[in-house]
Amino acid sequence: xxxxxxxxxxxxxxxxPNQGTGQGVSRVPPSALSGGNYGYGTGRKAETPPxxxxxxxxxxxMTYRQMGMTERGQAHALFSQTMAYVAATAGLFALGAWAGxxxxxxxxxxxxxxxxxCLIGMRFAARRSAQLSVGxxxxxxxxxxxxxxxxxxxxxxxDPRALWEAGGATALFIAGFGAAGYATRRDLTAxxxxxxxxLLALIVFGIVLIFVQIPGGELVYSLLGLVIFAGFxxxxxQRLRTNTDAASAPxxxxxIFLDVLNVFLFFLEIFSGERR
Numbered sequence: 089x090x091x092x093x094x095x096x097x098x099x100x101x102x103x104x105p106n107q108g109t110g111q112g113v114s115r116v117p118p119s120a121l122s123g124g125n126y127g128y129g130t131g132r133k134a135e136t137p138p139x140x141x142x143x144x145x146x147x148x149x150m151t152y153r154q155m156g157m158t159e160r161g162q163a164h165a166l167f168s169q170t171m172a173y174v175a176a177t178a179g180l181f182a183l184g185a186w187a188g189x190x191x192x193x194x195x196x197x198x199x200x201x202x203x204x205x206c207l208i209g210m211r212f213a214a215r216r217s218a219q220l221s222v223g224x225x226x227x228x229x230x231x232x233x234x235x236x237x238x239x240x241x242x243x244x245x246x247d248p249r250a251l252w253e254a255g256g257a258t259a260l261f262i263a264g265f266g267a268a269g270y271a272t273r274r275d276l277t278a279x280x281x282x283x284x285x286x287l288l289a290l291i292v293f294g295i296v297l298i299f300v301q302i303p304g305g306e307l308v309y310s311l312l313g314l315v316i317f318a319g320f321x322x323x324x325x326q327r328l329r330t331n332t333d334a335a336s337a338p339x340x341x342x343x344i345f346l347d348v349l350n351v352f353l354f355f356l357e358i359f360s361g362e363r364r
Contacts, residue, residue: 162332166340170328173222173341177229178348184233189241196235203231207342214339221338228342232349239353247360254355261314261351262321266344269322276323283319290316307361310354317354321347 188199206228213220244251269276290312297305324343331340 159332162334163329166331166334166337167328169334169337170340170344173225173337174344174348177225177341177345180226180229181233181236181345181349184230185237185240186233188234188237191234191238193238196238199231199234203228203235206231210339210342214335218335218338221335225338225342229345236349236353240356243356243360250356250360253359254352257355257359258348258352261318261355262344262348265318265321266325269325270329272322272326276319276326279319280323283316283323286312286316286319306357310357310361313354314351317347317351321351 184199188196191199206224210221210224210228213224240251290309293312294309296302297309302308321344324340324347327340327343
């Protein structure tokens with residue numbers, strides 16, 4: 089078996105709720121992805137002619153509504169841009185997986201480390217150069233495809249049907265939990281923090297499974313992984329709604345893509361394990 093599904097959880101998405109590193113790699117704190125201070129004023133009163141008492145409430149209401157619509161428009165634009173990046177990264181991942189389906193384990197490990205480096209580079213490039221950040225995201229997609237390609241090929245040769253089932257289940261999973269996270273008004277930072285520590289425990293459990301044969305251990309590993317990444321998926325999609333900074337789009341796209349990838353690998357293990 090060339091690799092355990094969910095192994096990419098060791099490089100999970102950028103953006104930890106409580107640390108600079110998380111899900112195994114650098115997760116950028118949500119505050120670093122925010123659009124800055126969301127205050128509506130600069131502290132300076134506009135020099136406008138005096139208004140009557142009847143005019144003032146109407147003017148204040150219209151100004152508030154206009155600001156709210158502007159923020160919603162920026163959030164919608166960020167959502168569209170981020171999902172476009174996710175789709176492009178998925179396409180580059182598929183290209184890399186096709187190119188690397190016959191790679192040896194050593195080359196795959198090198199590609200995995202290089203993908204890790206791209207994620208770290210994105211964290212530092214996000215505020216300095218949007219073009220560099222997008223370029224690193226593209227490189228990450230290709231490199232992680234090269235690293236995961238042999239795993240996908242292994243499962244595809246063993247049970248091609250499992251690939252389609254895992255893909256369909258992943259689409260439903262991300263759509264459901266992503267919509268829930270995007271729609272909820274409850275702050276999910278606590279959920280992300282719990283998911284982060286649970287992920288560390290899952291990585292330890294995965295290492296134990298390498299050396300200790302536990303009946304049903306791989307199924308338990310995959311199911312726990314799905315629960316953990318349900319939390320991360322909801323949190324990442326909530327950041328899409330609460331964020332208005334276009335510079336954060338590549339980092340958010342990397343987070344969501346890694347959510348999708350890990351969920352796919354967990355489902356792949358579950359569906360292929362049913363027929364072994």
